[in-house]
Amino acid sequence: MENDFLKRFAQxxxxxxQDQRPSVEMVAISKMLQDLTEVPQEAFGAYAFSRExxxxxxxxxxxxxxxxxxxxxxxxCAKKIREKYGNLSPRGIAGKLGLKLKFPQKPxxxxxxxxxxxxxxxEITVFMDCVDKAEELIxxxxxxxxxxxxxxxxxxxxxxxxxxxxxENEKTIFTRTEKLELWxxxxxxxxxxxxxxxxxxxxxxxxxxxxxxxxxxxxxxxFVYLYDKQAGCYLYHEMMRLTKEWMGLxxxx
Amino acid sequence: MQYVVGVLLLICFFGLIVYALKGGNLMFGIxxxxxxxxxxxxxxxxxxxxxxxxxxxxxxxxVGFKDTITKVFQSSPENWGKVLVTFIFGAxxxxxxxxxxxxxxxxRKTVELxxxxxxxxxxxxxxxxxxxxxxxxxxxxVVAIGIIVLPILLSLGIPKILALISxxxxxGAGFYINPVGFAQxxxxxxxxxxxNTVFYDMTYLKWGFIALGIQLxxxxxxxxxxxxxxxxxxxxxxxxxxxxETKHVPGIALITPFVPVxxxxxxxxxxxxxxxxxxxFAMAVCGExxxxxxxxxxxxKTFFDGVVDTAPLVGISALIPMFNAASAxxxxxxxALLGNVVPSSTLIICIVFMVIAPLGLFRGPLTLAGAGAATxxxxxxxxxxxxxxxPLMYAPTVTMNIxxxxxxxxxxxxxxxxxxDGRDFLKRTIPTGWIICAILAALTFVMFGNV
Numbered sequence: 001m002e003n004d005f006l007k008r009f010a011q012x013x014x015x016x017x018q019d020q021r022p023s024v025e026m027v028a029i030s031k032m033l034q035d036l037t038e039v040p041q042e043a044f045g046a047y048a049f050s051r052e053x054x055x056x057x058x059x060x061x062x063x064x065x066x067x068x069x070x071x072x073x074x075x076x077c078a079k080k081i082r083e084k085y086g087n088l089s090p091r092g093i094a095g096k097l098g099l100k101l102k103f104p105q106k107p108x109x110x111x112x113x114x115x116x117x118x119x120x121x122x123e124i125t126v127f128m129d130c131v132d133k134a135e136e137l138i139x140x141x142x143x144x145x146x147x148x149x150x151x152x153x154x155x156x157x158x159x160x161x162x163x164x165x166x167x168e169n170e171k172t173i174f175t176r177t178e179k180l181e182l183w184x185x186x187x188x189x190x191x192x193x194x195x196x197x198x199x200x201x202x203x204x205x206x207x208x209x210x211x212x213x214x215x216x217x218x219x220x221x222x223f224v225y226l227y228d229k230q231a232g233c234y235l236y237h238e239m240m241r242l243t244k245e246w247m248g249l250x251x252x253x
Numbered sequence: 254m255q256y257v258v259g260v261l262l263l264i265c266f267f268g269l270i271v272y273a274l275k276g277g278n279l280m281f282g283i284x285x286x287x288x289x290x291x292x293x294x295x296x297x298x299x300x301x302x303x304x305x306x307x308x309x310x311x312x313x314x315x316v317g318f319k320d321t322i323t324k325v326f327q328s329s330p331e332n333w334g335k336v337l338v339t340f341i342f343g344a345x346x347x348x349x350x351x352x353x354x355x356x357x358x359x360x361r362k363t364v365e366l367x368x369x370x371x372x373x374x375x376x377x378x379x380x381x382x383x384x385x386x387x388x389x390x391x392x393x394x395v396v397a398i399g400i401i402v403l404p405i406l407l408s409l410g411i412p413k414i415l416a417l418i419s420x421x422x423x424x425g426a427g428f429y430i431n432p433v434g435f436a437q438x439x440x441x442x443x444x445x446x447x448x449n450t451v452f453y454d455m456t457y458l459k460w461g462f463i464a465l466g467i468q469l470x471x472x473x474x475x476x477x478x479x480x481x482x483x484x485x486x487x488x489x490x491x492x493x494x495x496x497x498e499t500k501h502v503p504g505i506a507l508i509t510p511f512v513p514v515x516x517x518x519x520x521x522x523x524x525x526x527x528x529x530x531x532x533x534f535a536m537a538v539c540g541e542x543x544x545x546x547x548x549x550x551x552x553x554k555t556f557f558d559g560v561v562d563t564a565p566l567v568g569i570s571a572l573i574p575m576f577n578a579a580s581a582x583x584x585x586x587x588x589a590l591l592g593n594v595v596p597s598s599t600l601i602i603c604i605v606f607m608v609i610a611p612l613g614l615f616r617g618p619l620t621l622a623g624a625g626a627a628t629x630x631x632x633x634x635x636x637x638x639x640x641x642x643x644p645l646m647y648a649p650t651v652t653m654n655i656x657x658x659x660x661x662x663x664x665x666x667x668x669x670x671x672x673x674d675g676r677d678f679l680k681r682t683i684p685t686g687w688i689i690c691a692i693l694a695a696l697t698f699v700m701f702g703n704v
Contacts, residue, residue, distance in 0.1 A: 053364040053405045117488040163487040182368050192368025195408050220491040
């Protein structure tokens with residue numbers, strides 16, 4: 001403890017915020033992806049809710065139920081789109097829907113890594129630095145056999161496409177109509193949507209549309225790994241822990 | 254001769270500014286300045302021949318060599334020890350707030366109050382952030398709170414640049430009444446004997462609370478105004494830095510960050526006692542004191558971590574009293590050279606500060622976390638009271654430097670974390686910070702212009 005204290009005290013003189021992440025067991029990218037692709041998509045609800053600001057107001061059973069409903073919502077939206085546009089790629093569908101697609105090279109990574117975004121009403125941005133890096137690593141490490149049909153760019157577009165559909169159908173779509181009552185004083189009350197439901201549904205939508213055998217949530221860990229191996233491994237361990245706990249509880253249920 | 258010495262001292266002053274702007278190590282710069290501003294007046298004292306100048310400044314000029322160097326290099330930094338102790342206890346308290354989970358619980362509860370309405374929740378989060386930083390300080394605390402607050406703001410669809418700027422402004426707002434922040438800069442106003450001349454009392458706090466309010470209102474307005482007409486943003490993003498695990502925190506614990514400041518302001522209790530009481534209260538109600546072993550473990554761990562957090566301040570703060578004492582030796586020479594040039598009116602000085610507030614950026618001559626120590630030395634030598642100078646210099650230091658400048662360590666972290674471009678950040682923070690500083694300079698004149 002004393003040695004650690006002296007080291008950190010000395011580092012403190014640099015006046016830079018110190019990396020406070022605990023040490024993490026490094027894992028080969030192939031093992032990381034193999035493990036994560038085997039996790040059922042429902043179990044990623046645990047990970048999604050761990051990022052939800054209102055999570056402490058939602059009991060575990062309710063989280064599981066909402067996850068299932070959000071996945072259903074994403075899947076049914078994907079089916080409707082498939083019925084309408086056939087086998088068109090997500091990029092093609094976005095084009096048919098008149099969405100503007102942007103592919104800047106500029107990377108958007110830091111502690112908070114952004115892979116793609118949708119800006120209402122009709123703009124999808126895919127950050128190509130992340131896509132290029134991912135494709136390069138897939139080639140170099142021969143990860144294609146694990147990630148199978150993955151076309152990174154298409155999955156990212158598909159996910160953002162769901163947010164477009166959410167905006168278009170905000171009065172009827174489950175991810176927007178499901179509300180949580182935060183507080184109530186007499187007739188005055190405040191309700192809020194649950195932000196992570198849109199993400200869970202978006203992932204289910206992208207999985208269906210891109211015909212993936214695994215949840216696109218796997219890519220969170222993979223993409224972070226591209227910029228910071230240690231952080232990627234940390235995220236992998238966290239995802240595995242959360243999803244295992246969730247699956248254990250589901251079995252008991 | 255006194256003019257030659259005055260010019261040499263001014264050259265050193267501009268040298269420090271250039272050195273700070275070029276990113277030189279400020280700790281070393283302050284030490285060199287202390288040596289130069291001691292050596293040059295000492296030599297000058299031997300060479301001046303003007304009888305009127307010697308007679309008018311006999312109390313400074315006739316002090317012996319040994320007494321002078323003892324005062325500058327020994328007794329001044331020794332007396333600073335009192336401030337260091339405040340730093341350590343403040344930092345320890347901050348660590349207790351983080352390790353007990355109180356800081357993150359306050360933020361969670363705030364989000365639960367506001368929900369998914371970006372404007373309301375963001376405004377509440379800024380208020381809470383400012384409240385937290387009225388007692389916490391340091392890069393560790395900014396990062397620990399930032400990795401909770403920033404992802405929430407981003408998940409609500411607030412553009413990252415707005416989220417980052419308002420978060421940093423909210424931290425700065427809290428800093429205006431943070432007793433540790435006050436102590437950190439109080440050290441610049443010690444007299445030659447190393448005694449405090451400005452105090453964390455209602456004289457200052459009236460100004461401090463108004464400054465907090467102004468900066469906080471600007472932070473909230475900044476987000477709300479910029480959000481108007483903005484379209485919803487949904488980003489697929491992942492967080493590489495982990496937020497701390499959620500711990501159970503009882504409701505009563507949420508008052509903890511306010512305890513030290515309230516005890517100090519309302520009951521005039523010593524601030525260290527305030528930190529001690531608040532920290533042990535937090536540990537007790539959060540179940541960290543169930544056994545003697547638990548208590549000792551938590552106390553030791555948080556205290557060690559707190560001491561580490563003070564490291565960046567220790568070096569420079571130990572050297573500043575030397576510089577202060579040295580600048581007292583320069584007073585006769587600055588008065589001779591600048592007495593008729595620099596305005597002696599508090600109104601004119603406040604107007605000048607309103608106009609040149611951005612010089613508080615990039616460790617410039619208006620920030621005490623940069624070359625401002627030299628500016629302060631000159632202003633003090635021209636007879637302005639410390640009661641007036643403290644808020645005057647504190648506004649550009651806290652707002653321009655600590656809240657708006659990309660040379661601030663935790664802002665560098667924030668830029669990296671959110672991947673906001675430094676130039677884009679400055680394009681928005683310079684006008685915002687400038688407005689706040691201008692208002693605060695006017696406030697300083699109204700409240701302390703005649704002191």
